Amino acid sequence: MTDSTGLQKGIESPYTLGQVEAGSPCCEPVAHLQIRDLTIAYHGLTVLSGVSLDVYRGCITALIGPSGCGKSSFLACLNRLTDLLPGAHTRGEVRLDGQNILAPGLDVKQLRQRIGMIFQKPNPFPLSIRRNLELPLLERGIRQRIEINRRIENVLRDVGLWDEVATRLNSPATRLSGGQQQRLCIARALILEPEILLMDEPCSALDPLSSAVVEDLILRLRGRYTVIIVTHNLAQARRIANYAAFFWVTEQSGKLIEFNRCQSLFEAPQNSLTEAYIAGTKG
Amino acid sequence: MADRFFLLTLWLIAGLVTLTFAWLLGDILIKGVPAISWEFLSQAPSRAGRQGGIWPILVSTVLILSVAICVALPLGLCSAIWLAEFTRRDGPLGRRIGLALDILAGVPSIVIGLFGYAFFSGFLGLGFSILSGGLTLACMMLPILVRTAESGLTAVPDEWRHAAAALGMRRGSVLWHVLLPAAAPAITAGLLLAVGRATAETAALIFTSGYVDRMPESLSDSGRALAVHIYDLSMNVTGGDQAAYGSALVLVTLIIVINLLANLLSLYWAKRKVTLA
Amino acid sequence: MHEVTVTRKKQRWPSDALMKVMLGLPALAAAALLLLIVVFLVYEAWPVMTGRSGISLLDFFRSDGWYPLQEQFGMLPMVWASIAAALGAMLLAVPMGLACALFSQYLAPAWIKGLFNSMISLLAGIPSVVFGLWGLTVLVPLIGQWQPPGASLLAAVLILAMMTLPTVALTSRAALAATTPSLYQGAAMLGMSRHRILLGVLVPAARRGILGGVLLAIARALGETMAVLMVAGNVVQTPASLFDPIRVLTANIALEMAYAVDQHRSSLFVSGLLLMAMVAILAWLANRMSRSMAHG
Numbered sequence A: 001m002t003d004s005t006g007l008q009k010g011i012e013s014p015y016t017l018g019q020v021e022a023g024s025p026c027c028e029p030v031a032h033l034q035i036r037d038l039t040i041a042y043h044g045l046t047v048l049s050g051v052s053l054d055v056y057r058g059c060i061t062a063l064i065g066p067s068g069c070g071k072s073s074f075l076a077c078l079n080r081l082t083d084l085l086p087g088a089h090t091r092g093e094v095r096l097d098g099q100n101i102l103a104p105g106l107d108v109k110q111l112r113q114r115i116g117m118i119f120q121k122p123n124p125f126p127l128s129i130r131r132n133l134e135l136p137l138l139e140r141g142i143r144q145r146i147e148i149n150r151r152i153e154n155v156l157r158d159v160g161l162w163d164e165v166a167t168r169l170n171s172p173a174t175r176l177s178g179g180q181q182q183r184l185c186i187a188r189a190l191i192l193e194p195e196i197l198l199m200d201e202p203c204s205a206l207d208p209l210s211s212a213v214v215e216d217l218i219l220r221l222r223g224r225y226t227v228i229i230v231t232h233n234l235a236q237a238r239r240i241a242n243y244a245a246f247f248w249v250t251e252q253s254g255k256l257i258e259f260n261r262c263q264s265l266f267e268a269p270q271n272s273l274t275e276a277y278i279a280g281t282k283g
Numbered sequence B: 001m002a003d004r005f006f007l008l009t010l011w012l013i014a015g016l017v018t019l020t021f022a023w024l025l026g027d028i029l030i031k032g033v034p035a036i037s038w039e040f041l042s043q044a045p046s047r048a049g050r051q052g053g054i055w056p057i058l059v060s061t062v063l064i065l066s067v068a069i070c071v072a073l074p075l076g077l078c079s080a081i082w083l084a085e086f087t088r089r090d091g092p093l094g095r096r097i098g099l100a101l102d103i104l105a106g107v108p109s110i111v112i113g114l115f116g117y118a119f120f121s122g123f124l125g126l127g128f129s130i131l132s133g134g135l136t137l138a139c140m141m142l143p144i145l146v147r148t149a150e151s152g153l154t155a156v157p158d159e160w161r162h163a164a165a166a167l168g169m170r171r172g173s174v175l176w177h178v179l180l181p182a183a184a185p186a187i188t189a190g191l192l193l194a195v196g197r198a199t200a201e202t203a204a205l206i207f208t209s210g211y212v213d214r215m216p217e218s219l220s221d222s223g224r225a226l227a228v229h230i231y232d233l234s235m236n237v238t239g240g241d242q243a244a245y246g247s248a249l250v251l252v253t254l255i256i257v258i259n260l261l262a263n264l265l266s267l268y269w270a271k272r273k274v275t276l277a
Numbered sequence C: 001m002h003e004v005t006v007t008r009k010k011q012r013w014p015s016d017a018l019m020k021v022m023l024g025l026p027a028l029a030a031a032a033l034l035l036l037i038v039v040f041l042v043y044e045a046w047p048v049m050t051g052r053s054g055i056s057l058l059d060f061f062r063s064d065g066w067y068p069l070q071e072q073f074g075m076l077p078m079v080w081a082s083i084a085a086a087l088g089a090m091l092l093a094v095p096m097g098l099a100c101a102l103f104s105q106y107l108a109p110a111w112i113k114g115l116f117n118s119m120i121s122l123l124a125g126i127p128s129v130v131f132g133l134w135g136l137t138v139l140v141p142l143i144g145q146w147q148p149p150g151a152s153l154l155a156a157v158l159i160l161a162m163m164t165l166p167t168v169a170l171t172s173r174a175a176l177a178a179t180t181p182s183l184y185q186g187a188a189m190l191g192m193s194r195h196r197i198l199l200g201v202l203v204p205a206a207r208r209g210i211l212g213g214v215l216l217a218i219a220r221a222l223g224e225t226m227a228v229l230m231v232a233g234n235v236v237q238t239p240a241s242l243f244d245p246i247r248v249l250t251a252n253i254a255l256e257m258a259y260a261v262d263q264h265r266s267s268l269f270v271s272g273l274l275l276m277a278m279v280a281i282l283a284w285l286a287n288r289m290s291r292s293m294a295h296g
Helices: A071-078 A108-114 A129-140 A145-158 A162-168 A178-190 A208-221 A234-240 A262-267 A272-279 B002-035 B038-042 B055-086 B092-106 B109-123 B130-154 B158-166 B171-199 B226-236 B241-275 C016-049 C076-107 C110-125 C128-146 C153-177 C181-189 C194-205 C207-223 C226-231 C249-259 C262-294
Strands: A031-042 A045-056 A060-064 A088-096 A115-118 A196-200 A226-230 A243-250 A253-261
Touching: A031 A071, A031 A226, A045 A071, A045 A226, A045 A243, A060 A071, A060 A208, A060 A234, A071 A088, A071 A196, A071 A226, A071 A253, A108 A115, A115 A178, A129 A145, A129 A178, A129 B171, A145 A162, A145 A178, A178 A196, A178 A208, A178 B158, A208 A226, A208 A234, A234 A262, A243 A262, A243 A272, A253 A262, A253 A272, A262 A272, B002 B241, B002 C076, B002 C110, B002 C128, B002 C153, B002 C194, B038 B055, B055 B092, B055 B130, B055 B171, B055 B226, B055 C016, B092 B130, B092 C016, B092 C207, B092 C262, B109 B130, B109 C016, B109 C207, B109 C249, B109 C262, B130 B171, B130 C016, B158 B171, B171 B241, B171 C016, B226 B241, B226 C128, B226 C226, B241 C110, B241 C128, C016 C262, C076 C110, C076 C153, C076 C194, C076 C207, C076 C249, C110 C153, C128 C153, C128 C226, C153 C207, C153 C226, C181 C194, C194 C207, C207 C262, C226 C249, C249 C262
Parallel strands: A045 A253, A060 A226, A060 A243, A115 A196, A196 A226
Antiparallel strands: A031 A045, A031 A088, A243 A253
């Protein structure tokens, strides 16, 4: 269905996609992840059914919708974190550059080094800042001290933490503020040079100031990384996302209602539910 | 009115318990201190223990405990890790193993001593030896170790496991670098608790490590543990009360020190755990 | 960038699947230990249990007494003695242990609370031989002055109560501490008197944990050997009064194992199995209770 460059060929788009406008800020849409008919159930209870969409390379895609409609489960499925959750069953296809990552025989560790994840509550390991960033590298087999130090500095500069922590890399990561911890977690995910970043409400546990800093960071990642971000904050979605996917619970499971370029979704939603949610009259 | 009466009763009972405890401890101190001297701690017993000291007995005790720890700790830790990380806690296998360990924890020490006598001393041919005694004690320490280590590991929040999984780290790596250090205080406390229990053990040792009160030459020699010495002195040796109380004081002091160490380590580690690098 | 360059000099950690097996084997071995113990005890008890040597299992409970030299192995007097000692100890230890827990958790001012708790924990760690030594040299003569001979069921009950009270107190305190704090406040706001709150609200709320602790204490009392051996007198008879000397099952094994042969020895192993069975039932009950507590 797709050739090696990932260009979509002849797959029916089952969702409402508005006119694709060329130009900034995002690229010509090249599908990085293709999700087809994804269904997720926990202990037999379906939380998400029949979701199909494309995630475009280098763009920020926001997943919006009220709580309980499966957005976080959707995210967890993309890096196979659902394998760790008891009773979770997934059906359907998720293709990364043509390869179905839900296939049983897949090397999950490799996959997770290509698709990184940031959690809602910052969760740096109870170790020093340096150790937090070293462990993923050591796991990958990178052991030369010079290379490690170089990567640590690069990634800390990327997230804007270098000036703040350069002198205390050996101090415990848990002594950092909430916003700094979250940026450290982003740095930790970036140090493996992934292609895709999954973010599950990365700012919701932070105070407004830290939230703004992290949001700014996410904006700067655009173009170099493909970002999928779950957010309850509609204003945040408008600010940073290129594409938006709206989820809702109907018939007792979460479904994808509408998927569009972010501007189009917010200004001219095709579905009445979407319109109601954005206006705040529902959800 | 009834309220006052009830509260008064609670105070009285607490007072009664305290008094009884003070009586017990006081007696040990009063009768034991006169027996303690440098000679007591450093010499071998003579005249069946009425005179002399307890040095060989202290050595035997340490040897038996060491054997027990060397066997029980690795076995217990691996079991705990497997139970905590690799099985579902309410799955059939996890539940059955949990029940087996709970029952094992409740088995009377004399019965474990019987088993040790039949299996280690008899079937495996170890006879009355420190090795046999140590292995039998390991059987007693195992359930405590597994239970405390397992609860220590499950208390470590999942968020680190998820973060590590999302980074593509292997389970062994996460365990070594993050989970075990985080659970270390609980595991150490559990180990010290188990050691305290083992130090107090008598019934399991009388048929496995033996009664001989000489200095043991090797692990296959028979050796007498401190608790067994107290038993022998008080029941079988007339006039051995003085030495018995002295030994009891040493034993109780040892156990107090172990428990204190456990508490201090827990506190120290709880403060430090954030800075493990 | 999308071909992951991995310099795998050496795999420091085995793969997840391998790790699971490597750790699973010791775990199974640890659980198998229980099985091994049962197997060996049965193996040693076998000659007597199958009735081949002229004794059937019922004889253990039928004959009038434990006279090994005459090949009479009636365990019943000792079973009664064990049960009597354990129950008597519980009658003392449970209410008093619970009282200590309530005291420590809700009544004691902060500085007393810390000391009291440390004392109870300390008491829990004192070896049984030390209790036995003290009982033998202090308690037994005391009882003997009141009613000779002194070494008696009463002495056993008192010593066992002292030994198991910390278990009840510690587990009850943990169970009480685990109840939601708003329970106490809610009851207090209704104007309930303290004793009603403690006895009527909090103890019932924590009853599962408390019961679990009691079961544990009973198991400990039944299984206690040295202390009872040293203070109870060791005469094989069904106790008719508190002052009768008794011999419990555990003490019997300790006393006779050294010189028992053949049937006598096998009979001792049978009594060991009986003890295991009693304790296993208690442990199973406690396990069921703690699991149902965990599920709400």
